Amino acid sequence: MALNGSGVTTEQLMKIAMEMAGQTKFPADSRIHVPGKNIRKILFGIDMGVAELLVGRQLGYDCVMAHHPDPSVLTFPDVLDLHVDIAVQNGIPEKEVREVIERIKHNQRLARHSANYDHAPSFARLLNMPYLSIHNPLDEIGRKRMQDAIHAHCGPDATVDDVVAALNTIEEIRNAPTNVEIRLGKGSNKAGKTVVAHGAGTNGGAALASVYFRNGVDTVVYIHIGPAEIPKLQAEFPTGKNLVVSGHIASDLAGINPFIKRLEEMGIEVTRVSGL
Template sequence: MSLALATAGLEDVPEDSGIIYDSGKPIKKAMFGVDMEAAELLIAKELGYDAVITHHPKGGSPMVNLYKVMENQIERMVQAGVPINRAQKALEERKGEVERASHVGNFDRAVSAARALNMTFIGIHTPADIIAEKTVQEHLNRSLRRNPKAKLKDVLEVLRKLPEYAKVPAGPVIRVGSEESYAGKVWVTMAGGTGGGKEVAKAYFEAGVGTLVVMHMPENVIKAVKEQNIGNVVVAGHMSSDSVGINRIIAALESKGLEITRMSGVISPD
């Protein structure tokens, strides 16, 4: 966990991450996937792994407390020029929805499997998302800085230069706008638990963002953003975007001698 925090530039473990179950055994070999639950824990046990690392919170307090890290979206909105009071209010509705949904979930399902198998189970969510957000934003900034009239087709082309987006079944797509739409200010928002909803998107656009690049966006939010008729949305791809951050954490773990196997949605950069 400390390596993941250091790679993301964090000091404290976010509420949606942490050691979900600790077998107490040394870790030399681990499986790392986007969604790791009972089935993956059993596979890991059968194949002789010491630990399973899940990106999405799949149990315990990281699952229940997912909504708490959504506060990080306020800082990201402020960086884009959204007034802090406006950012807070824009996030309130969606944050409440996530809290209520997390509260009724089965927080013990995967944890009890890890306990029965005595398999160390770790969740690393926000650290990976922060790394992905920063990596993709810097990549877009470098590639588009000399093209003030960049269009959405240019944004897609630049994204596909990152290996995680290059050759996947569900890569970058335009959900609001068209290939010929001017991108304007391109802003990546991939951290903060989950999507902030239609009011957060509107706050970004009203603050001068022309195009939001996100991991995913549900249909009702896409519909609302189209009706707002202010900005564009590029959905970069969920597994691809998660993999951008995860791969950099895996590189840090491997540099310390750990053997890591990618699975369940983690796209190899090679």
């Protein structure tokens, strides 16, 4: 898509991200809160709320774009279904993964039910500032980059250290202030079957990793995991299985950068803030 003199619309921004991710279904965790057109200058960050909308206005931007979804996105839990797709593609029985994901979705629904469903978007409307968040398509771009890097660099005898090295071939991850960490298992372990379980809303915690481990996957890669989840995995899998975390913001950036590059090639000015 070439940029004509009048810039892009918020709908086109979403569509470009979906096309790059190979998606046709509008992502349940993404939202155009305030539509806009003639957009040529975007303030883009991972977390963008009321303060950032005001910064965008003060500094003369046409649009404020976030990666993380606003709490008002009540359909967010539905994006977790993508974990089922990723697991099934990796040979996990659908019934087993579905059960775990339904539980996580239920908890997410409870959390969303109590959230303020119209905070930042109400200010964006008041400011008349085009405002959107693009979450899953960009995470899917990142997931593919990470899985491809592992595929390209890890043969059948690869160790977990080799998986870490493969992830570090992605410059966003290598250059980040965070490191790729092994949260379960050890570097000298054989990596075996390795799955990047990312790009489905949020990580699946110990419960999802456990489903993978019980079904022939030896190494799971998440971008992050809560501290309470690690002892559960250590208790269930004291040896042989591995969990690698690539770093939250660094891995988000790995999916976001190709999108920013595309926008810049179209002549759109993108200012990076909040982790970009």
